[in-house]
Amino acid sequence: MDRREFVKNSALAICSMPVVAPAFISTKNTADKMPPWLAAMASRTDKSIESLLTFQVKDKNSEDLGGLRDGFDLLNPHSTSALIQYGASGLFSPTSKYYLSTELVESMNLAALYLIKTQHEDGTIDLLSTNFHSTPDTGFLVKRLTMSYASIKNSGTPGVEKLLENLKTFLIRGGNALSVGGIHTPNHRWVVCAALTKLNELWPNPKYVARIEQWLGEHIDIDADGQYNEKSTFIYSSLSDRILITVAKGMNKPELLDNVRKNLNMTMYYVHPNGEVVTDASGRQDKAVIGTMENYYYPYRYLAIKDKNPQYAAMCRMIEKTAGDKTGSFIDYFLNDPSLWAELPAEKPFPVSYVKTFPNSGLVRIRRNNRDSTLIANNPVFFTFMKGNAVLQGVRFASSFFGKGQFQSEKVNEKGNTWELIQKLDGPYYQPYPKESIAPDGDWEKMPKTYRPQSEIQLLETKVTILETEDGMAIEITTNGTERVPAALELIFRPGGELQGVTKIENTKDAWLLKEGTGTYRFNDDVISFGPGLALHKNIALRGALPIMEAPTVFITGFTPFKHVIRFR
Known part of the structure; x- marks a missing residue:
């Protein structure tokens, strides 16, 4: 079971989806200009925060203080980081009941301390379902917690200094691991690059940039169809789109966006009439699963606005109609990148025949x-x-x-x-075994069929x-x-x-x-x-x-x- 399957089976599923960090907001006042759809999304996120808080260990005498359990009753860094990620959105959003909540800050700080406690000396964390001392899973957390750091800092919430200090400790240690650690799958390279990109925006470091360039030197794994190596249309293709946008923006590499455009153009032909995505050719765990298109909303919206692309805008409207509530899993993208708050361009139908x-x-x-x-x-x-x-x-x-x-x-x-x-x-x-090669002890396994005449x-x-x-x-x-x-x-x-x-x-x-x-x-x-x-x-x-x-x-x-x-x- 990999990280996506892990969170899907968790009571915290909506809060654990891997997403990446967009550009940071520079002023607190920007929050007051949130468009109605984003303000409503922030309000809906309150339910996720409420749920997460019920899974947190609050016993001051417990060595697990601050950690969060998943649906399997396992304390783990992924569930714990989700409280910080969603909590940051609540602190920042005026429409959230957790806006500027000092009580929530205390719970988030306990979560940050638990993350530090469970972090290995090399800066990595574990995905308890499969990966240990895992650079990729560290990257998934770091790239999202950098967004949380920015939202918390820009929220103006009183008493966030300790929380920010502890988050920085975790993130810098994670950056050390990401600068040298290895990966398992093609998309992990871009996850690491995106996490290092966001770290470099907060705390510039030449080793972050050097490692990004080293991974990017392998070139992007996209084929002539517009599909990434893993062909994972529900999970990892959209993930690659999101994190390549992150690297393109943060590292000033607009050429990376061409890969995203190729994939988005292909994906328009992978949509079923009811808004589900075709998953039958996937090489990962989402093969033949029933999935909707919420994971693509950010890249379609980002490039619809940037390119003034009317078909991408139509894809956004379709996703809003068929999977709108699920897009809230990526609220940190939308809160941290005001360019996404602009109106979508006029629509032009995407292919349906x-x-x-x-x-x-x-x-x-x-x-x-x-x-x-x-x-x-x-x-x-x-x-x-x-x-x-x-x-x-x-x-x-x-x-x-x-x-x-x-x-x-x-x-x-x-x-x-x-x-x-x-x-x-x-x-x-099969005919009798060649006489001169018969095993003296009659062991069948010593007389393989490949050497027997066929009839x-x-x-x-x-x-x-x-x-x-x-x-x-x-x-x-x-x-x-x-x-x-x-x-x-x-x-x-x-x-x-x-x-x-x-x-x-x-x-x-x-x-x-x-x-x-x-x-x-x-x-x-x-x-x-x-x-x-x-x-x-x-x-x-x-x-x-x-x-x-x-x-x-x-x-x-x-x-x-x-x-x-x-x-x-």
């Missing part, structure tokens, strides 16, 4: 306004279909071919107005052809080769809707057969129809196939040679 291929991600996106599909390579789920809020979240195909018949294609090949996905399998039998080799080729129709999509499944192999096509729908026209499979939780005709899946006012059906057997737990998902799943079953066309409308 297109066919777009992303070869580096093995993805094809087809959207027609309120209906869209995603075609995916290197994934057992090779197709999704959505109409409004009715979601077919995956289509899979499998056969019981030698225990390895789960369909997956390395590529999505465009063939005129169709797309093809192909899998070729073989199933050999009676069975072959199975599966071809999936996908076609856009006038009112939806069609999938044709065709197999060639070994006959009488049981096969099953899975239609996996999102929980919460209603299936009709299908037959429940006995002794299953949520598995159904479409025996003939057309079935429907309804979610509120949105309906997906699918068919025709086929049900030649009820063996849905094929040997070698992936386990059935915990979701309403409709099966179409048959035997090889399997040939069936199913349409989605």
Whole structure:
């Protein structure tokens, strides 16, 4: 479990999301000019502060005094730093009930002291779920606490001197670690750079700048599609956008913004009709999760205003409509950068009707306004279909071919107005081991199959052809080769809707057969129809196939040679 999964499972989830530090506010009076939307966001943040305070250890005799527990009852620096981060927003914002609160300052100071206590001598902190003496996790905290430092200082709250002094101690120690420490993943490099950038704005130091330049010397990991190496559309792509903006501003490197623009341009084609983001090609823990677009609000807003980009402005309005409350997780961005307080430019619609291929991600996106599909390579789920809020979240195909018949294609090949996905399998039998090489003790493991002659080799080729129709999509499944192999096509729908026209499979939780005709899946006012059906057997737990998902799943079953066309409308 990494830091995002850690905070997602925590009672403090909203308060622990990794974000980065924007430019600092220079005067306290700026807070009085906050736009209404930001003032309202600050008021809503009070609930997060209230929640955080209930998790803090207040026993003066406890060695854990000041620390905060997470949802697993673990005291940790991430939850503890969240109180400082959100508390700083409360102290600074006139619309917060914690505005200029000296009582809150006392709690925040205890949290700062706990951070210092749990900080290692080398300046690092631990992410208890996985990383210890972790430079990257130190970077995640430091880059956000620098923003907190600025907000606290500019708030004018009485008695903040000790808090600022303790925060500085933690941050400077963290800067020492960030100046020399290593990383795990591509985005960690930019996290470290962003944290050092913000430290350098507060306390300029040549070693901070040298380390930033060293990491940036590796160049930004963005491909021709506009996607970063991890392809993590819900978590780390947006994170990279935010922190590259931080470095671009703080280090006077505007060329870094071109990478952000490339990613934002690509991401416009990764939006489902209901405002969710496509996550099927991710290489990280957000693969195929249900995620909305709040993480992109800051970069879209920043560049919409800076570039006067009307499509970015339209993306902002869409995010406000579909995930507006969640943008409060990034309130420190908005409080610390008054340039974001400007009105968005006039809008120009972003793309909602297109066919777009992303070869580096093995993805094809087809959207027609309120209906869209995603075609995916290197994934057992090779197709999704959505109409409004009715979601077919995956289509899979499998056969019981030698225990390895789960369909997956390395590529999505465009063939005129169709797309093809192909899998070729073989199933050999093995002859006696070469006499001169037989293990004297008869140990099977000493006689590997790679050295045995093969015979009676069975072959199975599966071809999936996908076609856009006038009112939806069609999938044709065709197999060639070994006959009488049981096969099953899975239609996996999102929980919460209603299936009709299908037959429940006995002794299953949520598995159904479409025996003939057309079935429907309804979610509120949105309906997906699918068919025709086929049900030649009820063996849905094929040997070698992936386990059935915990979701309403409709099966179409048959035997090889399997040939069936199913349409989605």
